[in-house]
Amino acid sequence: MAEKRRLNKAQFKAEIEKCLHCASKPCLKACPIGCSPHDFIEAAKSGDMEKAAKIILEANPMGQTCGLVCPDHFCMKACLRANIDYSIKIPAVQAAIISEVKKQGLNCLKCKTSNGMKVAVIGAGPAGMSAAAFLSRNGFDVAVFERENRIGGAMNLIPDFRLSYADILQDWENVCANGKIELFLNSRIDDFSALLTKGFCGVIAAIGEDEYTRLGIEGEAYAVSYFDYLKNPESYKTQGSVAVVGGGAVAVDCAVTAKRLGAQAVEMIVRRRVPDMRVTLEERNSLLENQIDITSMTRLCKIEKDDDGLVIHTCKTKFTAEGLKDIEGSIIKRSGFDRVILAVGSKRPKLDEKEKIFYAGDCILGASTVVEAAASGKKAAENLMAMVAEIKA
Ligand SMILES: Cc1cc2nc3c(=O)[nH]c(=O)nc-3n(C[C@H](O)[C@H](O)[C@H](O)COP(=O)(O)OP(=O)(O)OC[C@H]3O[C@@H](n4cnc5c(N)ncnc54)[C@H](O)[C@@H]3O)c2cc1C
Numbered sequence: 001m002a003e004k005r006r007l008n009k010a011q012f013k014a015e016i017e018k019c020l021h022c023a024s025k026p027c028l029k030a031c032p033i034g035c036s037p038h039d040f041i042e043a044a045k046s047g048d049m050e051k052a053a054k055i056i057l058e059a060n061p062m063g064q065t066c067g068l069v070c071p072d073h074f075c076m077k078a079c080l081r082a083n084i085d086y087s088i089k090i091p092a093v094q095a096a097i098i099s100e101v102k103k104q105g106l107n108c109l110k111c112k113t114s115n116g117m118k119v120a121v122i123g124a125g126p127a128g129m130s131a132a133a134f135l136s137r138n139g140f141d142v143a144v145f146e147r148e149n150r151i152g153g154a155m156n157l158i159p160d161f162r163l164s165y166a167d168i169l170q171d172w173e174n175v176c177a178n179g180k181i182e183l184f185l186n187s188r189i190d191d192f193s194a195l196l197t198k199g200f201c202g203v204i205a206a207i208g209e210d211e212y213t214r215l216g217i218e219g220e221a222y223a224v225s226y227f228d229y230l231k232n233p234e235s236y237k238t239q240g241s242v243a244v245v246g247g248g249a250v251a252v253d254c255a256v257t258a259k260r261l262g263a264q265a266v267e268m269i270v271r272r273r274v275p276d277m278r279v280t281l282e283e284r285n286s287l288l289e290n291q292i293d294i295t296s297m298t299r300l301c302k303i304e305k306d307d308d309g310l311v312i313h314t315c316k317t318k319f320t321a322e323g324l325k326d327i328e329g330s331i332i333k334r335s336g337f338d339r340v341i342l343a344v345g346s347k348r349p350k351l352d353e354k355e356k357i358f359y360a361g362d363c364i365l366g367a368s369t370v371v372e373a374a375a376s377g378k379k380a381a382e383n384l385m386a387m388v389a390e391i392k393a
């Protein structure tokens with residue numbers, strides 16, 4: 001899918017020429033982080049790619065990543081060009097601009113001189129990266145503590161064919177270009193308040209969601225969670241049949257990954273109807289392109305193992321006034337699966353409200369998107385800066 005997001009010169013030109021320069025800027029209004037496609041496309045059209053990149057990165061430090069993975073329900077849904085033919089591929093245009101500027105080696109962002117104050121950011125996912133970017137640009141020295149051995153958080157679970165680690169690093173390099181951010185990897189922080197006694201004037205905790213949802217069914221241990229699967233899909237490679245339980249974007253990533261890695265047949269088991277699946281047009285197309293089967297109105301109720309591999313027990317579901325219910329007597333048993341992957345959601349961590357600690361990203365929003373997490377990081381940075389200004393006044 002990311003292949004389609006990487007525009008060549010001719011495609012880039014075709015997309016930017018489609019812009020109508022709508023005076024009301026609906027594309028800007030639809031962007032969670034306040035980035036203006038209207039303005040960066042105008043700058044790109046005039047040939048000033050540095051200005052275009054500056055407009056993007058000033059609003060959104062995750063410019064490259066969002067360009068490659070932003071869903072189509074923000075700026076693209078608002079784009080008025082759709083009234084004529086199709087929405088402009090705004091995220092892809094954005095990614096092309098950031099890549100081009102990087103190629104030219106331009107450093108287009110300026111920041112304020114140091115104010116001598118230190119802030120700790122916990123978590124180097126998009127919310128933490130964005131918070132660190134806005135704080136450092138505003139004169140703070142920032143220490144980012146990340147428990148893993150790499151930055152990126154949940155973005156690392158997005159399959160490589162959509163987003164590579166090099167893409168995430170490209171945003172990180174832009175974020176750190178001012179030299180005021182120090183990164184501490186393999187540094188899990190358990191006591192957030194303790195940082196306030198170590199010279200930090202405030203803490204932004206952008207720790208994401210730490211648990212995936214379990215089904216609580218018999219034999220669940222035979223399945224692998226999307227979390228473990230997408231962390232290292234090569235280690236779960238199979239040439240046989242794979243069942244993916246779940247009907248959202250993460251389930252689509254699991255299904256397409258399994259197929260691309262050689263599974264002969266991949267089937268998604270979805271409790272609701274196909275039109276109810278919360279997936280973008282791009283994701284629907286990728287299911288078709290990869291010949292992924294969908295069994296809808298179906299719930300997985302048990303997993304067993306026999307000589308032939310995994311056996312799944314499923315039952316049909318129906319909509320009732322009390323919500324989705326199982327249809328009695330509809331259980332069937334199917335054998336011959338090599339792998340069952342569960343992608344049925346994730347859980348927010350329990351958070352302690354404390355003074356001078358600001359939470360950002362999926363840990364408060366629930367499963368969201370890179371751009372929404374980055375917007376939340378930006379908001380947390382603004383709230384922290386307002387607190388500092390109030391204390392000073
Ligand atoms: C498979 C998959 C596909 C996705 N696809 C898309 C997509 O196409 N488009 C899109 O926009 N979004 C997508 N998303 C969602 C997006 O990745 C998340 O919404 C986003 O990463 C959340 O950002 P965050 O910074 O809030 O949390 P995270 O990205 O989860 O980052 C939190 C970070 O905090 C660290 N951390 C946690 N606790 C501690 C601690 N105590 N001490 C130190 N560090 C800690 C974690 O290790 C992690 O690095 C996808 C998510 C998944 C799982």
Ligand code: SF4
Pocket residue numbers: 018019020021022025026027028037038041078079080081088090
């Ligand atoms: S809504 Fe679409 S056509 Fe209108 S200014 Fe924005 S990008 Fe251009």
